[in-house]
Amino acid sequence: MTEGRLPSPLSPALYQMRRNKLAERLGQGVFLLLSSELAVRSSDNEFEFRQNGHFYYFTGVAEPHTAVIIANTGDSIRSLFLCKPADPNMELWNGPMLGLDGAKALGFDEVYPIADLEKQLEIVLENAPKAALLFGQKKAHELVTKIQAQLGQRRRREHGLFRTIVDITGDCEYFRGQKDSEELALMRQAVAITNQAHRLAMASAKPGVFEYQIEALLKLVYRYQGGQGHAYAPIVAAGVNATILHYVKNDQPLKKGDLLLIDSGAEYGHYAADITRTFPVGGRFRPWQQKIYQIVLDAQEMTIKATRPGVAFKELWKMGRDYMLDQLIALNIFTVDKAKLEEEKIMEELYPHGVGHHLGYDVHDESLYSEDAGGMVKLAAGMVITIEPGLYFPKNRQAKVYQLLKTDLIEQLHGIGVRIEDNILLTETGCENLSKDIPKTVAELELACAQDKQSLMNKTLND
Numbered sequence: 001m002t003e004g005r006l007p008s009p010l011s012p013a014l015y016q017m018r019r020n021k022l023a024e025r026l027g028q029g030v031f032l033l034l035s036s037e038l039a040v041r042s043s044d045n046e047f048e049f050r051q052n053g054h055f056y057y058f059t060g061v062a063e064p065h066t067a068v069i070i071a072n073t074g075d076s077i078r079s080l081f082l083c084k085p086a087d088p089n090m091e092l093w094n095g096p097m098l099g100l101d102g103a104k105a106l107g108f109d110e111v112y113p114i115a116d117l118e119k120q121l122e123i124v125l126e127n128a129p130k131a132a133l134l135f136g137q138k139k140a141h142e143l144v145t146k147i148q149a150q151l152g153q154r155r156r157r158e159h160g161l162f163r164t165i166v167d168i169t170g171d172c173e174y175f176r177g178q179k180d181s182e183e184l185a186l187m188r189q190a191v192a193i194t195n196q197a198h199r200l201a202m203a204s205a206k207p208g209v210f211e212y213q214i215e216a217l218l219k220l221v222y223r224y225q226g227g228q229g230h231a232y233a234p235i236v237a238a239g240v241n242a243t244i245l246h247y248v249k250n251d252q253p254l255k256k257g258d259l260l261l262i263d264s265g266a267e268y269g270h271y272a273a274d275i276t277r278t279f280p281v282g283g284r285f286r287p288w289q290q291k292i293y294q295i296v297l298d299a300q301e302m303t304i305k306a307t308r309p310g311v312a313f314k315e316l317w318k319m320g321r322d323y324m325l326d327q328l329i330a331l332n333i334f335t336v337d338k339a340k341l342e343e344e345k346i347m348e349e350l351y352p353h354g355v356g357h358h359l360g361y362d363v364h365d366e367s368l369y370s371e372d373a374g375g376m377v378k379l380a381a382g383m384v385i386t387i388e389p390g391l392y393f394p395k396n397r398q399a400k401v402y403q404l405l406k407t408d409l410i411e412q413l414h415g416i417g418v419r420i421e422d423n424i425l426l427t428e429t430g431c432e433n434l435s436k437d438i439p440k441t442v443a444e445l446e447l448a449c450a451q452d453k454q455s456l457m458n459k460t461l462n463d
């Protein structure tokens with residue numbers, strides 16, 4: 001491959017269009033959005049910079065010390081961008097900066113040094129009936145409040161005081177929920193790379209290999225194929241570790257016959273994949289592992305089939321949850337009946353998380369969830385979500401479930417943790433499973449685990 005694997009940047013016109021759409025929804029007023037800031041890791045060392053997702057959505061700029069103002073006067077819409085002017089001394093250490101000239105090329109109507117933020121805000125707020133902010137942007141709130149107070153002293157005498165501040169986080173989330181074709185192309189590529197990585201992990205998961213070595217192989221593929229790396233802290237959890245939902249230590253060896261749960265996705269062009277697969281080390285399920293696995297798989301497939309515009313996360317969650325409980329009961333593993341299991345809230349132990357979440361720039365993309373608006377939020381075409389039911393027999397042997405299981409099954413089921421997660425695009429009529437090519441059925445997993453690691457590695461690095 002000669003042209004490289006890196007994504008090409010999205011066009012400035014796309015971001016311009018997004019800003020205009022927001023301005024129209026906002027009506028007359030001023031929207032202020034500040035970039036993320038660098039965070040200190042320790043000493044003079046900083047965490048890798050990650051732009052605020054909303055800021056990136058409206059600007060495409062991944063630099064700190066920047067701000068964007070969208071001003072809708074009713075007659076015109078203007079977007080102002082503020083950043084640090086290019087500084088040769090800084091560039092010597094850190095490489096090229098966007099600078100004012102770079103920002104001008106991105107299609108903003110006006111570009112200023114970030115030091116002028118207060119001055120420019122004062123000008124646009126002078127005749128604005130409202131200022132719009134995002135929930136949680138404390139510094140933006142303080143700045144606007146201060147300027148409105150200053151303006152107010154003068155304007156109170158002249159024509160009364162305008163000082164409305166509105167939170168438009170929900171509007172931004174609404175926009176970000178609807179993926180456009182440019183975003184989808186990046187997400188498809190993130191999933192494609194993740195497919196390669198999970199296949200290499202399956203072929204590599206032999207007894208004696210450590211969880212962190214699998215984590216490293218995943219990153220090797222992500223990075224080699226032009227991604228930024230892991231889109232989030234990867235979970236590589238063998239055996240009972242799989243029952244710890246956010247297990248990220250990844251420091252234990254794989255043992256023959258253990259299940260290995262891998263929750264990992266690539267980030268490509270700033271967009272995330274989020275995939276979970278669970279399979280046996282060595283490739284062969286034990287009978288009880290397979291029974292539990294099949295229940296989760298059937299629940300997941302059933303939930304995906306039901307995913308279409310108009311349904312809410314809560315409904316999808318309930319469908320899988322009810323199905324899994326009934327199937328567990330059908331396995332005849334409990335000493336009590338369904339009513340008692342419900343009374344004991346057994347599924348809160350066995351399936352303690354939601355069915356999925358929005359996916360995009362952020363792995364838990366900021367969009368509207370069922371919990372918003374009293375459960376009234378419905379999924380819509382253009383959204384990308386995860387569907388990820390799971391069943392976990394807890395590490396803690398005092399857990400309630402072990403008092404309700406038949407005694408001779410406790411050892412067989414203890415520590416089994418299964419989650420299966422795909423990335424799903426809502427379409428007009430239903431949905432498309434973007435990650436359907438990643439091995440998932442028992443037969444597919446056994447085949448993927450039996451592949452020769454070295455030849456798969458060679459193939460991956462030559463693609």
Ligand SMILES: [Mn+2]
Binds near residue numbers: 274386388421
């Ligand atoms: Mn997820």
